[in-house]
Amino acid sequence: MEQNIALELKNITKTFGNVIANKNVSLKVRKGEILSILGENGSGKTTLMNMVSGIYYPDHGQMFIDGKECIIASPKDAFNYKIGMIHQHFKLVDVFSAAENIVLGLKDEKGFDMPNYIEKIKEITEKYGFELDLQKKIYEMSVSEKQTVEIVKVLFRGADILILDEPTAVLTPQETVKLFKVLKNMRDSGKAIIIITHKLHEVLTLSDYVTVLRKGEYAGTVKTSETNEAELTEMMVGKKISLNIHRSVPENTCDRLVVQKISCMNREGTKVLDDVSFTAKSGEILGIAGIAGSGQRELLEAIAGLGHLDEGKIIYNDPKSGKEENLRDKTPLQIRQMGVRLAFVPEDRLGMGLVGNMDIVDNMMLRSYKKGKSVFLQRKAPKSLAEEIIERLEVVTPSANTPVRRLSGGNVQKILVGREIASSPTVLMAAYPVRGLDINSSYTIYNLLNEQKEKGVAVIFVGEDLDVLLELCDRILVIGSGRVTGIVDGRSATKEEIGLLMTKSSEQHDEE
Amino acid sequence: MIATIIQRAVMQGTPLLFGSTGEILTEKSGNLNLGIPGIMYVGAISGVAGSFIYEQSVAVLNPFLAILIPLVCSILGSALMGLIYCFLTVSMRANQNVTGLALTTFGIGIGNFFGGSLIKLVDTDVPSISLSATSTIFKTELPFAHSLGSFGEIFFSYGFLVYVAIIVALISSHVLKKTRTGLHLRAVGESPETADAAGISVTKYKYISTCIGSAIAGLGGLYYVMDYANGVWSNNGFGDRGWLSIALVIFSVWRPSISILGSILFGFLYVIPTYIPNITVSTKILFEMLPYVVTILVLIITSIRDKKENQPPAALGLPYFREER
Numbered sequence: 096m097e098q099n100i101a102l103e104l105k106n107i108t109k110t111f112g113n114v115i116a117n118k119n120v121s122l123k124v125r126k127g128e129i130l131s132i133l134g135e136n137g138s139g140k141t142t143l144m145n146m147v148s149g150i151y152y153p154d155h156g157q158m159f160i161d162g163k164e165c166i167i168a169s170p171k172d173a174f175n176y177k178i179g180m181i182h183q184h185f186k187l188v189d190v191f192s193a194a195e196n197i198v199l200g201l202k203d204e205k206g207f208d209m210p211n212y213i214e215k216i217k218e219i220t221e222k223y224g225f226e227l228d229l230q231k232k233i234y235e236m237s238v239s240e241k242q243t244v245e246i247v248k249v250l251f252r253g254a255d256i257l258i259l260d261e262p263t264a265v266l267t268p269q270e271t272v273k274l275f276k277v278l279k280n281m282r283d284s285g286k287a288i289i290i291i292t293h294k295l296h297e298v299l300t301l302s303d304y305v306t307v308l309r310k311g312e313y314a315g316t317v318k319t320s321e322t323n324e325a326e327l328t329e330m331m332v333g334k335k336i337s338l339n340i341h342r343s344v345p346e347n348t349c350d351r352l353v354v355q356k357i358s359c360m361n362r363e364g365t366k367v368l369d370d371v372s373f374t375a376k377s378g379e380i381l382g383i384a385g386i387a388g389s390g391q392r393e394l395l396e397a398i399a400g401l402g403h404l405d406e407g408k409i410i411y412n413d414p415k416s417g418k419e420e421n422l423r424d425k426t427p428l429q430i431r432q433m434g435v436r437l438a439f440v441p442e443d444r445l446g447m448g449l450v451g452n453m454d455i456v457d458n459m460m461l462r463s464y465k466k467g468k469s470v471f472l473q474r475k476a477p478k479s480l481a482e483e484i485i486e487r488l489e490v491v492t493p494s495a496n497t498p499v500r501r502l503s504g505g506n507v508q509k510i511l512v513g514r515e516i517a518s519s520p521t522v523l524m525a526a527y528p529v530r531g532l533d534i535n536s537s538y539t540i541y542n543l544l545n546e547q548k549e550k551g552v553a554v555i556f557v558g559e560d561l562d563v564l565l566e567l568c569d570r571i572l573v574i575g576s577g578r579v580t581g582i583v584d585g586r587s588a589t590k591e592e593i594g595l596l597m598t599k600s601s602e603q604h605d606e607e
Numbered sequence: 608m609i610a611t612i613i614q615r616a617v618m619q620g621t622p623l624l625f626g627s628t629g630e631i632l633t634e635k636s637g638n639l640n641l642g643i644p645g646i647m648y649v650g651a652i653s654g655v656a657g658s659f660i661y662e663q664s665v666a667v668l669n670p671f672l673a674i675l676i677p678l679v680c681s682i683l684g685s686a687l688m689g690l691i692y693c694f695l696t697v698s699m700r701a702n703q704n705v706t707g708l709a710l711t712t713f714g715i716g717i718g719n720f721f722g723g724s725l726i727k728l729v730d731t732d733v734p735s736i737s738l739s740a741t742s743t744i745f746k747t748e749l750p751f752a753h754s755l756g757s758f759g760e761i762f763f764s765y766g767f768l769v770y771v772a773i774i775v776a777l778i779s780s781h782v783l784k785k786t787r788t789g790l791h792l793r794a795v796g797e798s799p800e801t802a803d804a805a806g807i808s809v810t811k812y813k814y815i816s817t818c819i820g821s822a823i824a825g826l827g828g829l830y831y832v833m834d835y836a837n838g839v840w841s842n843n844g845f846g847d848r849g850w851l852s853i854a855l856v857i858f859s860v861w862r863p864s865i866s867i868l869g870s871i872l873f874g875f876l877y878v879i880p881t882y883i884p885n886i887t888v889s890t891k892i893l894f895e896m897l898p899y900v901v902t903i904l905v906l907i908i909t910s911i912r913d914k915k916e917n918q919p920p921a922a923l924g925l926p927y928f929r930e931e932r
Contacts, residue, residue: 234915
């Protein structure tokens, strides 16, 4: 029985600087078996698998393949050990056909014989039941077809251990069913398969064993047939830990932003927001929880006037005039001209929030360059604002004239939040404002958000760490696959409750 | 008459064909080499210098050496330019556009400097060097060219470099379309990270294709001096043929086989004003604009039709380095 083990990891540890990505993780996968690696976002699932596929190198620990200890230092080594990984972002050449992509990089003693290759590829697709048109160009393909190309590519190179990173994240329910069918076919023909996922129901339907990771640590391995959703959720989110973030009771709240039944599609035509309604109140922090990519970004962009909506209304209650304004399909500039003071701290700090090559003062001016009547820019006000932010938020920078991209993540975020707060907003939206920040900077940001809340600002906080959301927010909106799956009270809700809500809607989708 | 026009068009088109074939190979690796005009100029002066030294050193030319020496000198000179380009853009990650334009300026400077020096050496009244003996060998036509009437005129009345240009273009086309090397090269230009992940050495492909491409382009310069200009080198005589080559790359939507016909069309547009009676100088210059106008039209049409295969390589002009993780 134990001879059958295709891949075994023992006590793998990996750190990036001070951040521990994986700590003493062990797992086993046998031939003819599907293993799921389950965990929240940022729990180190992908990092772990990247070590198996040679992209990272572990700090400690051992890897065994077919019972023999091995060292995987590069993707080439992984390939020699017949390990194939299918990443979330496909590596394919758009203008090539499926067949051309599959044979790319192959070194073959014999000549370049395309018809012969196509024969061989067809054997593979028939064996496992893939549906694939080999002559079709990648740019004409759907995401699911591209994924098929990636899987066939690793199989064509003779992989025996397949690792799939969130394979269903981009698939429709029907496509998921198809994928699971071929994965089971591959398992039955003796391949070892590892899938990384955070979707509980997939774990339960597909895999034989589940290894759970929590915040980079090994939380245990269970046999799928002997477990249930509740147990897995508890393993995944763990016990509640106290962070001691100060949280005051909201006072004098009133409805500031009422989002009514908004829906929108992305470029590929899939619904990313589906009938979302909620109210953000002044003097309150509304948390938004959900698996990454469930529509959080689209939601905030729609409110900020950056995205287009297909349906619904976004009503803003002006605190001064008491008027109601519909913000739907307005540009950011129009929104500002209407007197709506909306501040947005986007997820992508240096892409959407600040200009990396410009200094702090110039970045301040991005908000105010339209002020003043002269044709020349007014540099005085932004300069003093920059200096004020540096002093008050303790930004570590050589000077106000240092390009923003040279600062550390925490300092960049302080500048961005500082600028947004300086416009004394009535609504403040922050997407993952503490991502990549150390503890101290994170607390500075939490305190800033709290300060705004006490001033009567309606704060919307998109976060990924459930502990933080539960400590910081007054109410938490849970979003799953673009739908609101629940709104819970931040003081009484539990992590398990939110964890279940996060995964809920995708299951409903499947049953439809 | 028609035969003569076609013949002139082919001769005009040949330097452009060399240039565009070389540039297509380069661009397929994702390197946008705007140094082509300079490289072709260097290819020309290197050939001239080699040939000049050989003509000065022997009394009677050995036809084989008279061709081989300038050919090798030209290839080495222009490949060296390609190597400089690669070193700066691939290894040092300099901006491709700036590097390319700098090489053009540099190449023309080099050409004029050595050209001027050689002119000083021969001590003539005219500001040019004549290598007529070598040129005669380069221009040797196929023996049966004139016995076949206008058919012979159109197809056989050229020096060997014209045929080399067409053969090189056909081979390039075949390599790009049908071979593993071509597939890998295209992958490097389209998506270097994919190529890298597939185990293809991006740097190696970029270096080799750019150097070979430059060498091919340099032959265009050599052809111009030795064949088209009858072995007469004068500074700045090469004109805007380098830029026309780059325009031809776009015109032929990165396909060397289309480039063959494109080069003849460009050549035709270039020579046609000479055959229009009573043409004024200003009208003639208007005619010289035509190849560029046609290129712009092709650009507009291809971007309207938005067929992916007719777009430039996706990673053209972008430096590649594996993300530091």
